[in-house]
Amino acid sequence: MDVVTLNTFLETEFPQWSTSTGASVTDVTPEGVICRLPFNESQLRPGGTVSGPTMMGLADTAMYAAVLSRIGPVALAVTTNLNINFMRKPEPRATTATCRLLKLGKRLAIGDVAIVSEGDTDMVAHATVTYSIPLQG
Amino acid sequence: MDVVTLNTFLETEFPQWSTSTGASVTDVTPEGVICRLPFNESQLRPGGTVSGPTMMGLADTAMYAAVLSRIGPVALAVTTNLNINFMRKPEPRATTATCRLLKLGKRLAIGDVAIVSEGDTDMVAHATVTYSIPLQG
Amino acid sequence: MDVVTLNTFLETEFPQWSTSTGASVTDVTPEGVICRLPFNESQLRPGGTVSGPTMMGLADTAMYAAVLSRIGPVALAVTTNLNINFMRKPEPRATTATCRLLKLGKRLAIGDVAIVSEGDTDMVAHATVTYSIPLQG
Amino acid sequence: MDVVTLNTFLETEFPQWSTSTGASVTDVTPEGVICRLPFNESQLRPGGTVSGPTMMGLADTAMYAAVLSRIGPVALAVTTNLNINFMRKPEPRATTATCRLLKLGKRLAIGDVAIVSEGDTDMVAHATVTYSIPLQG
Numbered sequence: 231m232d233v234v235t236l237n238t239f240l241e242t243e244f245p246q247w248s249t250s251t252g253a254s255v256t257d258v259t260p261e262g263v264i265c266r267l268p269f270n271e272s273q274l275r276p277g278g279t280v281s282g283p284t285m286m287g288l289a290d291t292a293m294y295a296a297v298l299s300r301i302g303p304v305a306l307a308v309t310t311n312l313n314i315n316f317m318r319k320p321e322p323r324a325t326t327a328t329c330r331l332l333k334l335g336k337r338l339a340i341g342d343v344a345i346v347s348e349g350d351t352d353m354v355a356h357a358t359v360t361y362s363i364p365l366q367g
Numbered sequence: 368m369d370v371v372t373l374n375t376f377l378e379t380e381f382p383q384w385s386t387s388t389g390a391s392v393t394d395v396t397p398e399g400v401i402c403r404l405p406f407n408e409s410q411l412r413p414g415g416t417v418s419g420p421t422m423m424g425l426a427d428t429a430m431y432a433a434v435l436s437r438i439g440p441v442a443l444a445v446t447t448n449l450n451i452n453f454m455r456k457p458e459p460r461a462t463t464a465t466c467r468l469l470k471l472g473k474r475l476a477i478g479d480v481a482i483v484s485e486g487d488t489d490m491v492a493h494a495t496v497t498y499s500i501p502l503q504g
Numbered sequence: 505m506d507v508v509t510l511n512t513f514l515e516t517e518f519p520q521w522s523t524s525t526g527a528s529v530t531d532v533t534p535e536g537v538i539c540r541l542p543f544n545e546s547q548l549r550p551g552g553t554v555s556g557p558t559m560m561g562l563a564d565t566a567m568y569a570a571v572l573s574r575i576g577p578v579a580l581a582v583t584t585n586l587n588i589n590f591m592r593k594p595e596p597r598a599t600t601a602t603c604r605l606l607k608l609g610k611r612l613a614i615g616d617v618a619i620v621s622e623g624d625t626d627m628v629a630h631a632t633v634t635y636s637i638p639l640q641g
Numbered sequence: 642m643d644v645v646t647l648n649t650f651l652e653t654e655f656p657q658w659s660t661s662t663g664a665s666v667t668d669v670t671p672e673g674v675i676c677r678l679p680f681n682e683s684q685l686r687p688g689g690t691v692s693g694p695t696m697m698g699l700a701d702t703a704m705y706a707a708v709l710s711r712i713g714p715v716a717l718a719v720t721t722n723l724n725i726n727f728m729r730k731p732e733p734r735a736t737t738a739t740c741r742l743l744k745l746g747k748r749l750a751i752g753d754v755a756i757v758s759e760g761d762t763d764m765v766a767h768a769t770v771t772y773s774i775p776l777q778g
Contacts, residue, residue, distance in 0.1 A: 518692075555655075556701050556719070556720045556723070557694060557697055557698035557701055557702075560694055560697040560698070560701075560723065561694035561697070561698075564693055564694055564697075565694075582693070582727065583693045583727055584726065584727050585724070585725070585726050585727070586693070586697065586723075586724070586725050587722070587723070587724040587725075588722065588723050588724075589721065589722050590719065590720055590721050590722070
């Protein structure tokens with residue numbers, strides 16, 4: 231799946247996510263995908279930073295998009311494990327999530343996601359995500 | 368902090384979370400707290416289950432509430448690590464999160480969170496969460 | 505499998521582990537198993553505490569034993585994910601690992617492991633471990 | 642610290658690790674360090690692969706070496722969290738661990754570690770490790 235079909239699929243299957251947050255896939259790369267989350271005051275938490283759950287959702291979606299970009303529109307792929315470290319306070323602007331597939335098996339996909347404030351190089355958060363892929367019939 | 372003051376604090380500091388999801392603290396226990404998330408169609412993902420990010424947010428908030436219940440209203444406590452395993456498809460009804468504080472130090476708190484569909488005993492998800500506590504001045 | 509057959513199996517299949525560390529299963533419980541690791545100066549690290557890798561190995565073995573106690577001697581079950589938080593400096597004495605199975609499916613088992621210094625109640629470390637179970641033929 | 646002083650320090654402070662496994666730091670890189678673990682039949686587990694605890698110990702040591710390479714010989718830096726995903730069966734030969742520091746603060750360091758069978762590019766395991774750094778006096 232390319233950028234356009236991925237975004238169309240995510241908007242259809244997860245209207246809550248993309249419509250309410252404005253998140254989208256911006257690139258399909260040789261290693262995975264890149265997603266972008268616009269800055270939105272409703273995601274803020276005390277201290278003025280993008281909230282943890284917002285970044286967890288972004289990491290999860292980036293990995294989902296990376297899996298779909300390789301295997302096609304399998305809506306029922308599900309997260310089985312997500313581990314995230316929060317490292318720095320994000321800036322009050324858009325965030326970018328770069329997902330790299332570390333393993334893409336028939337039943338299991340593992341990837342990591344680097345989250346930065348747009349234009350920065352220092353990571354705000356780093357996640358490792360495992361998806362279970364249902365048997366296709 | 369007791370149940371009423373915790374919920375008032377969360378509604379004030381995180382209006383996005385409690386207002387949009389209806390989540391609340393229902394008990395302060397000797398080990399931590401119990402939270403409840405009402406069933407809400409907007410949290411669903413393909414397959415009709417409560418979405419992963421919704422459960423991650425619930426786990427994170429339950430741990431935050433557990434920390435606050437012991438140290439008082441410290442809005443700037445922040446998550447540094449969250450690890451979650453998704454084990455079963457949740458039922459289409461309310462979910463309950465039971466947080467147990469495993470360590471409460473001056474600078475760091477660690478707890479785990481068991482998430483079940485209300486009325487069940489089998490875990491839907493299990494999370495381990497670390498919070499960093501700012502120095503009080 | 506009971507305590508005696510579990511220890512015999514572990515000693516045969518993992519002689520490195522049980523012979524070199526003296527670790528053993530002490531109980532099979534309704535939730536999982538309990539293991540014990542004797543104190544051994546060779547496991548120490550600077551500061552005089554039981555080393556992290558020693559506790560990781562103990563957590564991994566406890567979960568393996570818990571899985572075997574339910575499904576029998578399946579040597580090829582393998583760890584797919586392990587997350588561990590170190591919370592306190594262990595005492596210079598034996599450590600005890602209590603493993604609780606959170607999910608035991610046909611293909612996947614998830615459990616958590618509480619590690620304490622023998623006789624204490626405060627956790628030294630807490631791990632969550634996922635095993636992949638091969639199809640039996 | 643450079644490669645020679647790192648290896649001397651690790652052999653002195655962790656004789657159990659380097660003497661018994663033959664592990665060593667081979668490079669200090671701009672991002673972190675690279676470590677190498679020789680193949681050793683005593684590390685094997687059923688199926689003929691390098692055992693999980695061996696790779697966990699390697700990941701932990703690689704991160705420790707990466708931290709020391711930046712802050713000098715602080716023996717009391719301790720692991721607070723380690724998350725590892727096992728992705729493929731390692732080959733029966735040496736393994737290489739490439740550690741990348743993601744954050745190096747005054748109190749906390751976070752890095753990830755990619756483990757491969759020597760000469761391969763596909764990851765055998767991927768770990769994320771957090772160290773707590775004691776205040777220097």
